[in-house]
Amino acid sequence: MASFKVTGSRQMKGEIIPQGAKNEALQILCAVVLTKEPVTIHNIPNIRDVNQLIDLLGDMGVRCTRMAESSVKFDASEVNLDYLNSETYKRKAAALRGSVMLLGPTLARFKKGRIPSPGGDKIGRRRLDTHFYGFMKLGAKFNYSQEEGGIYEVDASHLKGAYMLLDEASVTGTANIVMAAVLAEGTTTIYNAACEPYLQQLCKMLNRMGAKITGVGSNLLTIEGVESLNGTEHTMLPDMIEIGSFIGMAAMTQSEITIKNCSIPDLGIIPLVFQKLGIKLEIRGDDIYVPSQEHYELETFIDGSMLTVSDHPWPGFTPDLLSIVLVTAIQAKGTVLIHQKMFESRLFFVDKLIEMGAQIILCDPHRATVVGLNRQQQLRGIRMTSPDIRAGVSLLIAAMSAKGTSIIENIEQIDRGYQNIDTRLNAIGAEIVRL
Ligand SMILES: CC(=O)N[C@H]1[C@@H](OP(=O)(O)OP(=O)(O)OC[C@H]2O[C@@H](n3ccc(=O)[nH]c3=O)[C@H](O)[C@@H]2O)O[C@H](CO)[C@@H](O)[C@@H]1O
Numbered sequence: 001m002a003s004f005k006v007t008g009s010r011q012m013k014g015e016i017i018p019q020g021a022k023n024e025a026l027q028i029l030c031a032v033v034l035t036k037e038p039v040t041i042h043n044i045p046n047i048r049d050v051n052q053l054i055d056l057l058g059d060m061g062v063r064c065t066r067m068a069e070s071s072v073k074f075d076a077s078e079v080n081l082d083y084l085n086s087e088t089y090k091r092k093a094a095a096l097r098g099s100v101m102l103l104g105p106t107l108a109r110f111k112k113g114r115i116p117s118p119g120g121d122k123i124g125r126r127r128l129d130t131h132f133y134g135f136m137k138l139g140a141k142f143n144y145s146q147e148e149g150g151i152y153e154v155d156a157s158h159l160k161g162a163y164m165l166l167d168e169a170s171v172t173g174t175a176n177i178v179m180a181a182v183l184a185e186g187t188t189t190i191y192n193a194a195c196e197p198y199l200q201q202l203c204k205m206l207n208r209m210g211a212k213i214t215g216v217g218s219n220l221l222t223i224e225g226v227e228s229l230n231g232t233e234h235t236m237l238p239d240m241i242e243i244g245s246f247i248g249m250a251a252m253t254q255s256e257i258t259i260k261n262c263s264i265p266d267l268g269i270i271p272l273v274f275q276k277l278g279i280k281l282e283i284r285g286d287d288i289y290v291p292s293q294e295h296y297e298l299e300t301f302i303d304g305s306m307l308t309v310s311d312h313p314w315p316g317f318t319p320d321l322l323s324i325v326l327v328t329a330i331q332a333k334g335t336v337l338i339h340q341k342m343f344e345s346r347l348f349f350v351d352k353l354i355e356m357g358a359q360i361i362l363c364d365p366h367r368a369t370v371v372g373l374n375r376q377q378q379l380r381g382i383r384m385t386s387p388d389i390r391a392g393v394s395l396l397i398a399a400m401s402a403k404g405t406s407i408i409e410n411i412e413q414i415d416r417g418y419q420n421i422d423t424r425l426n427a428i429g430a431e432i433v434r435l
């Protein structure tokens with residue numbers, strides 16, 4: 001288990017370029033299995049989850065040729081389906097959440113899919129019902145065997161388009177169903193589809209490959225099935241969660257940073273939520289400039305009541321930034337209620353922040369109230385463990401703003417989603433040592 005030793009009270013100054021989006025990459029990489037023709041992907045983040053998925057694709061027989069540092073050409077003309085029955089596949093696929101999206105493409109192209117219970121953050125129940133509901137609507141048979149530690153299987157001699165109303169707007173679920181439906185016979189209509197930029201990007205790429213998807217960006221997708229898909233090129237968007245993390249980090253550490261090439265229109269409500277925390281942001285072309293701010297004051301609602309920040313399916317606020325908002329509020333002036341509606345175990349990390357001196361009341365597993373310190377008191381460095389990817393970065397932000405030194409253990413969680421975060425932040429003035 002690796003750790004970060006973080007020396008606090010360092011202010012950063014300079015430019016930082018966000019990596020390619022983790023959650024988009026996981027969808028896009030799975031989609032390469034849909035075609036026999038080469039697909040070249042650019043702006044691939046060099047992070048654990050993505051590298052593990054590329055490794056898995058390679059094991060399946062997909063030829064992966066690195067064209068440049070962040071560009072890879074994938075050739076899935078030959079795929080070894082027997083590999084899906086191997087112990088290695090079980091072990092490797094179970095190591096990340098994104099592997100679940102191999103189900104839709106293998107089902108569509110090879111009539112079957114198999115996946116162990118996927119990994120990813122342990123942030124509460126993470127059910128997969130929506131995925132299988134969709135596959136079954138398309139005519140697939142579903143089997144779940146608990147004996148082997150949880151194996152999900154789908155098979156279909158023939159997929160046929162159908163109307164479906166999803167019980168929830170699942171991000172990976174929608175991606176999976178879309179990837180199965182593009183090669184199904186006839187028309188599929190998915191209502192209550194998730195519509196995050198990750199999915200918009202996936203649908204745009206599939207359309208470039210010859211798919212016929214309309215309604216992209218909305219919660220009503222219509223897909224006319226086609227016989228086969230051709231190759232394409234695709235460039236990943238900048239990671240909006242990383243961009244949000246940098247904004248929070250700058251505010252907490254009184255740093256002056258410019259986040260380059262943010263693809264602002266794809267950030268949705270994210271900048272607005274940080275502005276509600278009182279953080280000044282300047283949109284300069286496609287960059288976000290965050291000035292060094294001694295004080296930032298939380299807004300209240302129009303009627304004067306206390307600010308609440310909660311998650312919601314897109315275009316609402318992404319749950320992946322709530323931990324960052326929570327930690328950023330620690331040095332604000334005012335009080336905010338953080339309401340994590342989707343996940344039931346994502347706020348428990350606040351006990352570490354409280355130990356560091358933050359004023360937080362964990363009301364229940366879904367809600368925490370942060371009473372901002374308004375820099376009257378600095379957090380103090382402690383030893384802590386990163387429980388999940390976003391809590392991990394939140395703890396890093398807290399440590400960077402604290403007095404003294406902190407140790408953050410289990411940084412593999414952070415490495416799942418943030419590319420060389422220590423090196424990139426050190427380049428603009430942070431002091432983080434990887435132990
Ligand atoms: C690899 C990947 O892309 N992971 C992301 C993906 O996970 P993932 O696709 O696994 O998450 P889902 O969208 O399926 O749902 C996440 C959780 O929210 C609940 N839920 C979902 C939709 C809804 O309308 N109401 C609701 O309560 C679900 O029951 C589940 O507990 O989307 C999540 C929600 O944005 C993000 O946190 C994850 O980072």
Ligand SMILES: C=C(OP(=O)(O)O)C(=O)O
Binds near residue numbers: 023096320
């Ligand atoms: C929860 C997340 O990731 P995963 O779904 O891969 O666990 C995340 O990216 O915040």
